[in-house]
Amino acid sequence: MSKFININGKIVGEEEAKISVFDRGFLFGDSIYEVTYSNSRTFVFLEEHLDRLWNSARLIGMDLQIDREELIDRLISTAKASNLDETYARVIVTRGESDLSIGTADFRQNVVIYIKPNIQYSSELYDKGLHLSLVSRVRNDKRSLDPNAKSGNYLNNILALQEAKLVGADDAVMANQAGEVTEGTTFNIWIVKNGKVMTPHPTSGLLKGITRAKVIDLCIANKFDFEERAITTQELIDADEIFITSSTKGIMPVYKLDSKIYAESSAQRPVTEALRKCYIELIQNHINSGTHSY
Ligand SMILES: Cc1ncc(COP(=O)(O)O)c(C=O)c1O
Known part of the structure; x- marks a missing residue:
């Protein structure tokens, strides 16, 4: 297994890593994300990336439901589970599931963490x-x-x-x-x-x-x-x-x-x-x- 996925706090296998077709990230691109990485089992500039995630949320009028410390814990536990020293780590937060109208409300946001081996450029x-x-x-x-x-x-x-x-x-x-x-x-x-x-x-x-x-x-x-x-x-x-x-x-x-x-x-x-x-x-x-x- 080379992809390690955490969906709303649960680490799941690749086969189980699925998001609903009603998710607004899928329907409208109504989501935000960050890409960070770890080197020698240490996340690089994670605080800065999280600051930017919160700023992205603000810019699209999304009040993040996840607590910052909880997100860090999920990242660390998913990276640990991967047992990879060098990871590429993506955090995706979608506005959640809704019907086909574009109006926003307080849907339950989906938080996905996607970790895989980091890309090594030659x-x-x-x-x-x-x-x-x-x-x-x-x-x-x-x-x-x-x-x-x-x-x-x-x-x-x-x-x-x-x-x-x-x-x-x-x-x-x-x-x-x-x-x-x-x-x-x-x-x-x-x-x-x-x-x-x-x-x-x-x-x-x-x-x-x-x-x-x-x-x-x-x-x-x-x-x-x-x-x-x-x-x-x-x-x-x-x-x-x-x-x-x-x-x-x-x-x-x-x-x-x-x-x-x-x-x-x-x-x-x-x-x-x-x-x-x-x-x-x-x-x-x-x-x-x-x-x-x-
Ligand atoms: C459009 C765009 N500009 C710039 C960057 C570089 O940003 P960073 O240095 O934070 O990776 C990215 C990275 O994903 C990007 O998608």
Whole structure:
């Protein structure tokens, strides 16, 4: 068994891991989720992920019925049951079961935890980097569906990824309607120009990644020349180095954006590599602290 599922506090086998067809997550994408992971049996930045889960709930008008300590207990007990040292852990909370009307009420929320072995990206991939495409599909406007609500409705991102795959890229980066760069399908985006590190400002409409926040802190603490500001698509194309951040990938370089090649090995992207070293050290220190270990 490589998938470990906890449904409303009960650890169940893969065969039993079922949610009702009346669940609003299934019917309408009316749910929120978080992805975190554990390394050496320690959950990484769990408190930050839980803060964001509660913020996602707030943004969609959902009053979370589960207690924070109870959710941590369920995560820890499910990770323990998996006996995995390195896990990928997803927490999904749906608004619960209802009839087919979209109106919301106090339904009984479903809380699902899904744990599986963590994805290990190869050192070759970290050396070479990803091929991204700047797709024509724009990111959801924050006034329609704020990307800061990490909701179960990922169609905007799925369609962007489909578009990128059609041109042979690994993944997609999206702009907003004003032509400002926002983020990738499941990651935040960064550029380096003349030694300066930049990432789009949240006002452009993006999910404030946990990794993004940590890398911003690292830039400031290590005195990198850094700015968080609106970035045009032309500035993205003209960058010297491009990299992405996410919990599962950490800092991952980008070697190609559509037909333009940037650095094709880590030696050619000094700023990304310097930051990557700092980030790896930060994670190691966090793990050594032993918070939320099992
Ligand atoms: C749309 C989007 N942006 C950014 C991120 C990166 O966030 P984090 O660093 O918290 O993993 C994710 C991660 O799932 C995402 O789905």
